[in-house]
Every structure is written in structure tokens, then in C-alpha cells.
Amino acid sequence: MDRWPSIPYAEWRETCASLHLWSQIIGKYRLAHTPWVNHSWHATLYVTPRGLTTGPVPDPGGLVTVSLDFCDHALVVEAGGGARATFPLRPMSVAEFFGLTKEAIRSIGGQPAIHGVPNEIADVVPFANDNAERPYDADAVRRFHKTLVNVSCLFQQFRTGFIGKVSPVHLFWGSFDLAVTRFSGRPAPMHPGGVPNLPDSVTREAYSHEVSSAGFWPGGSGAEDAMFYSYAYPAPSGFSERKVEPGEAWFDAALGEFLLPYEAVRQSKDPEQTLLLFLESTYRAAADTGNWPRSALECEPGRPRIPRRV
Missing domain, CATH: 3.30.1460 (Yope Regulator; Chain: A,)
Incomplete structure (x- = not known):
């Protein structure tokens, strides 16, 4: 495997667009529950050996971490006491991912207060209304x-x-x-x-x-x-x-x-x-x-x- 692999954008543009919107959904969960830190540093995601994560989010129900696992290709929600919920990353609509993410957070005792409209994108479609099937490469x-x-x-x-x-x-x-x-x-x-x-x-x-x-x-x-x-x-x-x-x-x-x-x-x-x-x-x-x-x-x-x- 190449240490620096080839990632030509044209070949995975639609999958990349899906990841962008999925990252917004989990990032907005962190944003909703985390006190403001200068320059919006409280809302960002972090690279891990397995993918991207919110890090610990101070949800009213306790600390919660939401991660996009790019090794097992799954969304993973974890909370104190060992509570854990997951679903596979696969071809799906943004609306389906949005609903499954909120359901996973609720299932471990969290509160999925997620603003429903994308940011920094022109001509946006609310997550819940984005029903077009999207690929996952x-x-x-x-x-x-x-x-x-x-x-x-x-x-x-x-x-x-x-x-x-x-x-x-x-x-x-x-x-x-x-x-x-x-x-x-x-x-x-x-x-x-x-x-x-x-x-x-x-x-x-x-x-x-x-x-x-x-x-x-x-x-x-x-x-x-x-x-x-x-x-x-x-x-x-x-x-x-x-x-x-x-x-x-x-x-x-x-x-x-x-x-x-x-x-x-x-x-x-x-x-x-x-x-x-x-x-x-x-x-x-x-x-x-x-x-x-x-x-x-x-x-x-x-x-x-x-x-x-x-």
C-alpha cells in the first residue's frame, strides 16, 4: 500500500460530498453541547487511527463520543458505563444518516440536539429533506x-x-x-x-x-x-x-x-x-x-x- 495513497477527487466526488455532510451532522452535535471556545475550536473534529471523532462531548446525559470509523466503516456512538451504538456506513441518503445518527445518540442516553441545515455550503438542503441516494466508496x-x-x-x-x-x-x-x-x-x-x-x-x-x-x-x-x-x-x-x-x-x-x-x-x-x-x-x-x-x-x-x- 502507498504510504501517500492516490486520492483523485473526481473519482470519489460524490462519496466525499456525503462524508462532508455526515461530518457536519456529528460536528453539529458537538457544537450544540460544548461551551464556546475561541475561533470555534470547540466544534471541530479530530483525526484518529480509525477515522474522525468529536472527542468527548458534554451531553446532559454524560460524556458521549461520536466517531466515523473508516476501518470498519461504521458510525460509532459511545457513552460512560460502556453504552455503545453503531450502524454501518454504506450507500444511503443524508436524511437516513441523519435519522440513524440521532437514534444512535438517543439509544445510549444522549440528547441529539443537531441543527438541521448545513453550513458553509451554497444552495443547501436540510438534512432531513436530503433524500437522494448517495454512494459510499x-x-x-x-x-x-x-x-x-x-x-x-x-x-x-x-x-x-x-x-x-x-x-x-x-x-x-x-x-x-x-x-x-x-x-x-x-x-x-x-x-x-x-x-x-x-x-x-x-x-x-x-x-x-x-x-x-x-x-x-x-x-x-x-x-x-x-x-x-x-x-x-x-x-x-x-x-x-x-x-x-x-x-x-x-x-x-x-x-x-x-x-x-x-x-x-x-x-x-x-x-x-x-x-x-x-x-x-x-x-x-x-x-x-x-x-x-x-x-x-x-x-x-x-x-x-x-x-x-x-
Whole structure:
């Protein structure tokens, strides 16, 4: 099996769209019960060795975890005392998945308070009304999960070289991207908002401070294949003109961010080093053009069992 598997978006577009909506459903369950944390970090999903999870959700009935298991291809709901419910991931409508998920949460004593309309997608259909049968390509999902694991590990490593405020490595189910974000420590100008089907108050809180953010999309969202991205908010003067590495990366004016095709990373001689090169060079582009106090924010990359030097 390829360490960095092929995941051409066109071949599993419809399955990916299903996963996106399924991730929104379980993410909205976490959102409904978890106290707000800065930049919506309380609502995200996390990559695990088996798939994606909400992590422990403080449901009124006790802690509950909801996971998409991409090894056994099942949705799994677990609660304190060993309560567990599951159903198989297979071709089905979003409405069916929505109903089965709520039923599984109720069956273990949870309260499935899930807002019923997708976010950050134009022309949405409420989950309960989305009755079109959708495919489920289990092999594509398996390869996508392996990619998420690889990317999460590299993002975790990149995260360690920063002692300023930095986000967890987490998946935003609204836009369906795995991301990690560094902060300069300074407030940002108010974001204009305008994200489809997302309250402007949420967007403005998310971008309340200056950021350099990097992430990974499986495809869609203006990039019609799997892509790594990196952007700055607010974008400093000269940011888009900066030279970044590797050579396959470019600045996309329509999206307002640097892009690097996943396939360029996968086929490089050293995919891990190639991705880290992109993360570091695009961060430097944001920090240098934005006049970040880099010496006060950066440190040597972390290594196991070795404390950071002070």
C-alpha cells in the first residue's frame, strides 16, 4: 500500500460530498453541547487511527463520543458505563444518516440536539429533506483516511515550532478541511463575513486576530483536486508576491491563498519534507510581510522526551 495513497477527487466526488455532510451532522452535535471556545475550536473534529471523532462531548446525559470509523466503516456512538451504538456506513441518503445518527445518540442516553441545515455550503438542503441516494466508496474513504493521518502527523510536527498562540490540528466540518493556525498575537480588522449559510458573528469571532493558517482539502471549494493551502488574514501587502517552496506551489488570486497540489507532495522524493517546506515558507511569507515579532513567537521544532530550551 502507498504510504501517500492516490486520492483523485473526481473519482470519489460524490462519496466525499456525503462524508462532508455526515461530518457536519456529528460536528453539529458537538457544537450544540460544548461551551464556546475561541475561533470555534470547540466544534471541530479530530483525526484518529480509525477515522474522525468529536472527542468527548458534554451531553446532559454524560460524556458521549461520536466517531466515523473508516476501518470498519461504521458510525460509532459511545457513552460512560460502556453504552455503545453503531450502524454501518454504506450507500444511503443524508436524511437516513441523519435519522440513524440521532437514534444512535438517543439509544445510549444522549440528547441529539443537531441543527438541521448545513453550513458553509451554497444552495443547501436540510438534512432531513436530503433524500437522494448517495454512494459510499469504501476504498476511497480508506485512502482518504490514510492521507488524513499522514497530514495530521506533519501538521502536528509543524505546530511544535511555535510558542505563540497556535491552534490544535483539527478538521473544520463546515469547509471540510484539516487545518492548523498560528497567531501573531495582534487583533485583526473586522472580517467582512459573507460565508454562505454561516452567521457573520461566527466568522468575525473566528478571525478576530491575525493569523497564518495552513490546511488540506480533499477537493472542491474552488480547488478541484486535493490541495494543501496557506493564507494570511488580514493578507499583508506583498504577501501574494512572495516566493514560496516547493516550486509546484503558487498563489491563487481567486481564493486568496497559496496552493500546493497533494499529488505534487505524494510524488515527490520526500513527501514529508516537501510538505514541511510548504508550511514553513508560506508561514514566513505571512510573518515577514505582516511584521510579526518572529523571535518572540518561534522555537526549535519539538522532539519526543526533550523539553524546549528556555
